[in-house]
Amino acid sequence: MKSFTFRDENGKFYYGWWIVLAAAIFCGLVYSGIVSVTGVFLMPVTQSLGLPVAGYSFYITIMSLTQIITLLTISKHFNEKNMKKIMIIAGCVGIISFIGFAMAKSLMWFYIFAVPQGFCFGAFTMTPCQILVSNWFGEKARGRAMSIFLAIMSIITVILMNVLNFVILSRGWRVGYIILAACVAVCVLIALKVVVWSPAQKGIQRVGDLEESELAAMQQGTASGIGFAAALKKPITWLAFISCTLAVIVSGSILQHGIATMVIGGISQTKATALISTMSLIMIVTGPIIGIICDKFKLSVAAVGTSLFFAMAVFGLAYTGTAGWGIPVFMIGYMFGVPAINIISPLMMSHMYGEKDLSRLIGYVNVFIGIGGAIGATAVGVLYQTFGAYHIPWLIMTGVLVLVAVIRGICTSSKRKYTEFNEKSL
Template identity: 25%
Template sequence: MKKNYYAWVMVAMSCFICFVSIGMISNSVHAPYFIEGGLTNAENSLLVSLRTFSGVFATAVCGVYYKKLSLKNGMALGLLFGAISYALYSIADVFWIYAVAALFSGVCFGIASSVPTSILVKNWFNKNRSLAFGITTASSGLTSLVLPQIVKVLTDAFSFKTTLMIEAILFVVVAVLTFVLVVDNPADKGLEPYGGTVENTEESNAKSKKHFAYLPGELKPTKLHFVILCLIFFLIGCQLYATWNHMSLLYSTEGIDMTIVMSLISIAGGALMVGKIVFGVFSDKFNGKIAYIVFCIVQVVGMFISCFAAYTHSLPLGIIGCLLEGGAAVTATTGMSTICSELYPNPEEYKNKLVTLTVVYNAGGFIFSPIFGIIADGVGSYIPAFIMASILGIVTIILIAILYSGAKKNAELS
């Protein structure tokens, strides 16, 4: 059978989309500049909450939205909301304009990021799907690697407001590329998904995969198991969404030089980019449960090291912490897509469950993000909030083990 190379064009486009819609919007690189411009820690956290609120709403209506519009048109329109957001940030001089900009960026994040790109990848791949998920979401890590330095260079050369307008233009460029190149399904181009039909792929998997990889029918989650899965991703939202959006402030509020802070964020972003690809390969080789547990343990250890590094102003520990925390912070993106695909292989069920999980994840971030700002304003540090978030990560490890054990046992009893 002729290989479907256009599937990798879809991966490339998904990378461009996630670079801006996830990487730029959720990156904490802009937060210190906003605070330098007059916002308080609490106001900055409120912007995160407003963005998350609109993101939750936008994600919740994704099912209806993409029934009216194709993936191509829907994502292109969503990216234009991102362009409006950054254009508003560039002219903002009072809090309410910042707030409106945050709401627009949340809409972009909700309808033009991980949900549609995950569906696009699932449509185009029946083989190496977790790897494709990993490469796609790795682009947001690339954003964290390069964006801090780009923002600093552009801000030093021009101004922060001009930098934001340049970022708005980038959203428009990616929107145009999306409209021109994205194809919703391989059948629309007369192609089969990468790896062939589902039947051929499942037969190949049964012959080649190791005993610890779950084959079709080995997992049968109940409604209770889905409730547990929702709780897991709610806690991940509380833990990961909030910490990633406040990572730069963890260091800057401890008095660490901004140049060092931006370098640490870049290190975390580079580690995230690599981590997402490694998570995909790891999941394809083993399974989503093992990958999640291993990566979450590494992430929790990294968060504790980052807290100690911020407190002691230790650059070596800061580098180690950011490498571990960034490299393992994949559970909400690649992890969600992989676990959902593993538990719910039916395409329609996968789409519905993924939308729900994304809403729940963002809801966790919406609820927990203001607590970060409140704690920081109260004690003058983000360290206690990060320690609290680390404990939530440990809880999710226990819950994911319970979930998979129950889903496997239910399949055996059926």
């Protein structure tokens, strides 16, 4: 098989691209509906119900903690037999959570329905989608497949964010949550039709494998790599996990507080939403660029580079409203930096440990991403109330991302790359 193609060995459209499209729809509507568009709701909800910013943000912590428990409990069941069943159940639970939000009369409603939302977030969105895309694309195509998945997701997120902003301003935030419930319902129907565990179930070869034997090993359940238990015994594994937590502490904070920062800086909510949308649209190009760098060059270049760009973005956000260069720096840095979360994080695991237990390792990556999500939005909300402004909190987050760049440079070095020849030395 060619390392990158849109057709299978029979000349038909490669089914893996339908998996990529489905994953993009799931994450564009459900993942983004849970975390990426929360900033659109923050000010309307808190002002309507008279809620404190930190108190409202705390539901994100509850949701993220539930996601963590979900992944720790069921990630080992993400397999050929159970994947579709788990995703369908999680999607149905997600519908209930958004309906609950739409009916909210106090903080307690958000706290209660954050629990089923966390289950949906863990069992229906990024973790299973990353596993499915990884299953359908080998090492030579996985980075680009991931980036295309995230690029399409970005388009959907932009549309969703602007639709929600219009609806919330014209019809109210409760209608916005009902729309998100309907989005999850659509995704459940797509999952019923499209989700397939791997090329083996379709009887076709996998795009992007280094050689035929890699596919045979995958089909027989003997893919090369370091086992999950052995990987967890290595300190470098935990360092990689920690980098995921630190990166998402920052990204989660931006998703929840980025628009609010701009509004306080003198930008209208509609314009702030438009700026975020513009960045997401441009990421349709920047995401695949990062994917190509991952596939064609060293993963370490992309891993360190995206973290530093992300740090630049947050530094710019710290000066929004006080310096004219704040917003441009934020936008440029964010467009090239945010792939650090969902492109680089899972690729670190295949780089370091091969494919033997890749699905379980990706599950743990997302556990630590969940920890970051649990801390970030609430922590920055508390820091904002402590300092009375977002300037210092964002400078702190800049330093966090510089540390992430250092950690990821170590984890993605040539010395850390898994091969059957250097397995004993890792």
